[in-house]
Amino acid sequence: MTIQSSREFAALARVTPVGIGRQRVAPRSANPVVNYVAGERIFEQGERAGKIFMVKSGVVRFYHLLADGRRQISAFYMPGEVFGFAQKDTHEFFAEAVEDTSVSVHDAQEALTEESVEAVLASLFSAQRHLFVLGRQLAGERLASFLIDLDKRQGGLLRVELSMTRSDIADYLGLTVETVSRGLSRLAKGGLIRLHSARSIEITKPQVLLDMVE
Amino acid sequence: MTIQSSREFAALARVTPVGIGRQRVAPRSANPVVNYVAGERIFEQGERAGKIFMVKSGVVRFYHLLADGRRQISAFYMPGEVFGFAQKDTHEFFAEAVEDTSVSVHDAQEALTEESVEAVLASLFSAQRHLFVLGRQLAGERLASFLIDLDKRQGGLLRVELSMTRSDIADYLGLTVETVSRGLSRLAKGGLIRLHSARSIEITKPQVLLDMVE
């Protein structure tokens, strides 16, 4: 991990210069930017919390891990998105760079502005939507949800570029690698998507895909 | 639904008199308290948002519903807990009283204090923990998680009083009624719990139950 310097997180407090609690004024000082290579850890379960992170470029997987190896990725964080909030003083999740990634680092206290509240709310709604996917959708529907969501976050180009492995997708969707693979093959055979490569997917029938999830 | 009056939510802003954005000072005026009978709706999908609620007594189920009837309860809210945050200006979830329930009602703007941020964070972490349950746990483990969680929130008396039906539990855990019923019978046969009645469960082997979930 390499460290640079920047100040783009000042934007977080641009609208409202009145913060919460201790620190009333948004940080005007430069915030450090940290670069991680693919697979590198950003923080881990049990580690002391206190910083929050905004993705500048790349993708971050945020997950909980059990002793027996079961892993649940609660979210992939993409540019502009914020993560790292902790309930207690230690993290209960791992955060890792999926691909080469850079994040800006901010003090949790200073960053508690109106816009970081928005970020927490965004995480909450995203998690709640994902609860429905995990609790009530079949494998094919989960994949459809995933592709639609990724496409939207990548600009709606109907061409999804995956930086994560099938294993990451599986652990995000509560499935196995094999089921993810079979599901994508099946969507491709049905003509809903085209697998240009394993990691580059064209959505050829967006409406049908949408109809699958509601 | 019947309306009373109170002001206990003023506590939300006691510590920090500086609010976020528009409204700087916590509301000192009385906040309305609303009572709902079992099964009554508090708000519904599509309804205009803007109020947040704190449970005074009773239990609230908060869920998303699909056209084909599939339902996912993201959370049960119990006394002291806060719900009703919405991302857009309309709700994307239903909220209903599980049993006779009273809640205090607060303006979303005024209520955005440091402590309501805590409430949002609490919802977020709870949702993230639940994602693991839905994505990676077997039926028996989900039930164990559920019972442990409920017992903790009811004071750790090892005697869980359920006000929700098996169907509610199923829709919370991503299972069917039958699987919930079978799972509880199985835990009872194994001696881990005792079903004093369908709605009153004694946890006889808390450690074994705990070991099931990690």
Next chain:
DNA sequence: CGGACAATTGATTATGCTCAATACTGGTGG
């Protein structure tokens, strides 16, 4: 070109769902 990892595909198994029947419970009215 070789090697490690990633992805796909197949065969079989298992967990939980669906369909179905029966039992239990609490409230209501005769």
Next chain:
DNA sequence: CCACCAGTATTGAGCATAATCAATTGTCCG
């Protein structure tokens, strides 16, 4: 007070979806 009824819960039998186990195939680096 008791019988009845509707909603709730339990249990069983068979089935379907996704997991597991296993074998290839593909791809990216060095």
